Amino acid sequence: MSNRRSFLKLSAGLAAGGLAAGLSSTANASECVADIKWHEEVDLLVIGSGFAGQSVAVNANREGLGKVLVLEKMQVIGGNSAINGGWFAVPKNPVQLAQGINDDSPAELVKDQMIAARGMGNEQMLTKIANEALNAYNMCLDAGVKFKKDFNIQVGGHNKARAVRVEHGTGGDIVTKLYEAGVREGVDYRLQYKVEDFIMNGNEIEGVVVRRGYRFPDESTGELINIRANKGVVLATGGFTRNMELRAAVDPSLDPSLDCTNHLGATGEATLTAMAHGALPVHMNMIQTGHWGSPDEGGFGWSNALLSIGWHKGIAVNPTTGTRIMDERADRLTCSTAIMACRHKDGSPAYPLVFFNKNDHLGDARVTRAVRDEMAWEMDSLEQMADKFNVPLAQLKATVKQWNDYVAKSEDPDFNRKMDTAVKLKAPFVVSRVWPKVHYCMGGLKTDIDGRVVNARTMKPIKSLYAAGEVIGGVHGHARLSSCACLEGLAMGFILPKSIKADA
Template identity: 35%
Template sequence: MSKEMMSRRNALKLGALGVTGAMLSATSAMAAAPTEKEVKFDEEYDVIVIGTGFAGLAAAAKAAERGLKVLILEKMGRVGGNSVINGGAFAVPNNKDQAAFGIQDSSELFIKDALKAGLGINHVEMLEVIGKRAQETLDFTIKCGATYQLGKKPTWFGGHSVNRTIVTSNMSGSAIIQPMAAFVEKLPGCKLMTRTKFDDFVMSADGTSVVGVTARTNYRFDNKLLSDDVENKSGEKKVYKAKKGVILASGGFSMDKVYRQLQDPRIVPDQDATNHDGATAGALLKAFQIGAMPVHIDWIQQGPWASPDEKGFGVAPLLTQQGLFVKGVCVDVRNGKRFMNEMADRKTRADAQYVILHQDPKAFPVAIGTYNTFDEQIYAAVEKGLASGVMKKFDTLDALAANYKIPADALKATIKKYNEDAKNGVEDEFKKQSLKDVVGKEAIEMKGPFYAIRTVPKPHHTMGGLKINTKAQVISGNTNKPIPGLYAAGEVTGGTHGASRLGSCAIADCLVFGMVAGESI
């Protein structure tokens, strides 16, 4: 077993938490959360928010706007978590730009698409809230200073029936996070602290309500293996009181090498992910320990648009999902043939890629297209991808095929058939919906030049987490009722997206329910 593989000690410590659907509140191996009788509070606030991503900042902004005194805790040295490095794509059903371009959409169609991707196990009441409030939420972020490429035709993401995704001005979540963080810090009574790690909840004297948190200031994150970070003792201990409650917005656990493998043993410790290093399960496990109900914990989404030629999220997802996948093709390098609908939902595509990679771990599928396949919004990313080498440019298909060792004649036949179907308006064998936009033209311009990226799925979004209701209250597994004083929003929650989240719906989910939490608490 490699040095990165979890030890028997760690497996035993966390094993009780690796069983999907188990009631995790009664794990005797863990110490109970302290009560208010056992601590002395250093500071007092109305609301404490854990995390500074989309959900945390939206919650803090809404709570502070109501005149509440808010403390926001972030364990890392910078704000934003995964949100600040995400692709900046925000699914907004029935948005104003859709109306301007004559695109027919509705909350009902959005929910239908989400259910198809989520294999029907989504909690529909959560999707209804997103569908109803997404445009309002977009407007709120603009009020906070977020910038988008508005006035343009919305982008089409895989699994959606129509173009409904608004993209930020810089194609990054930072165009939302940085202005919102500045907005929040200027609000009266709002305090944001980085390098301050949430350690545990503080419960009421009778143990039924959340009344505060314990934390460590001057904390230095350096442990990239253990979900509960037990071996990192850095920082000074503090206890903060929350008179109205705590909002958990700590994100997912795709970088938690122990906990993610307990849920899905196929995700080995050295597998790269799209997340930042701090995307671990510690805060989630603490919520389970005080009785929070788990939902869909072992559904971990893989991003099928990532590349093995760069670490983490990188630039490939922009170039594939908003470029090569839309009008181009993705082929099996062993035979030059397509093997999936490049615009299907993420799970469908990742599963198709894994069929190939399980047969030959080095046979990374290659996405191929021409310059016309790229959305104009990502032209700058094209140059970045070429400069980094994650994307390559070829004058001919023969040169491309030779570089990736793809049978040239088979590749040419694949693209010829693909172009003929697109040009004639014939539904292709994989029922790719985005080709209806290129009827009468070549989808891939045979004059070239041709662009290509090697692809691989990477753990991207953990679908499961805490069960919340439509008021963002965390539900107890013991009583099936809200845990007083505990709210949650964003990727730390589960149920909304079912088995697999539609692309560009994370921003919508996090921001909408962050707002709801800030309004409800």
């Protein structure tokens, strides 16, 4: 795994050969850049091929910005976006309007996001992103992305149903179609190209040093080449949740034993490289956990899909007490905190149980798949559930009875949960265990609201260096709401090309 130390070591070696020009003074940098041997020249270089990278590339090409090249260090397109759950927040989407929800707006979405941000969100930037939601949604439709028919629901932390979902429940539905659109329209994509360093001319990025033919995670593979970018470099490289050394450095309180939903290449080298060249990092310690994680499957998994039922139709119970633990429809930070408070006396995790009525979801692929893969179980009674998971039976029965009373009255005095999707619980049940997984970095590089990366010394943009998606820090504050990563990445594809065009 690459980290800042190995990067600096590499930079020292490159500097000896005249490549790491950005580490020199401005005068020396100009002189070194003039001597650089450029192996290739493009107009716009996009690093990363997830939602943000794909959207920026396609829209930059449509804006007539010239030759657009997308580099991906892994062996497949898509990064974390390809394995995400495919949820997409779109105020005023057609399904929402057909459902009779006419009082939503981008401003309403931003209001929810700012509540979740707990005073630390960037309202101006969130507004700019939310205003591009419909454009991003229509871009997906035009590219051939299929969304679940008549599907639009309210997800955690949102006050309205505004989340659509792709047909197969994975972000790969979006990145593959945008990739195909980009190929048809002339965007150039390269796999196994790992960026090793930036080539700077003072406060301006001229190009990048790339390891061509890189085979993750072997740092000895490939050959170094220099690619010049005449109009700019866009960082769309995602977060750093798989960089354990960096995670521990910025948030020592984060349990290192937690599983992670992200792909193995989410290690943040490009973020560290930008920081070494003066980019300002913000909110690096704000690392989000996904409260829908299952301890019974690795990585992102299918628990996200199953819990889209559980949070709405069921309840979450502490197995050591048999009592509910939270508003099951709250935001991720609230839910993760409540879940991780469930412990045995020795401090080990007491995985909360989430259960709902089996007969209400017969034949649902989310259920059959989860049961097949043994990350959920079908239980014929509360007695069977209590016996399997060692839950106090009397209290479990009392909790279910109390819950059913709350449903009848349409109120939850314990956690003030919104009850419009709540149903009375009756056997048989589908039961799963939950435990959060490290999921998303709210921290990253500071940009202006148009995506220009900010220099830490001057607090002004680094010329020709841009960022999009998760690599940007300070947007969501303490908690990003579900379905908003897809929105942010795709929407930035409409914002950045305009910035680049104006600057060029």
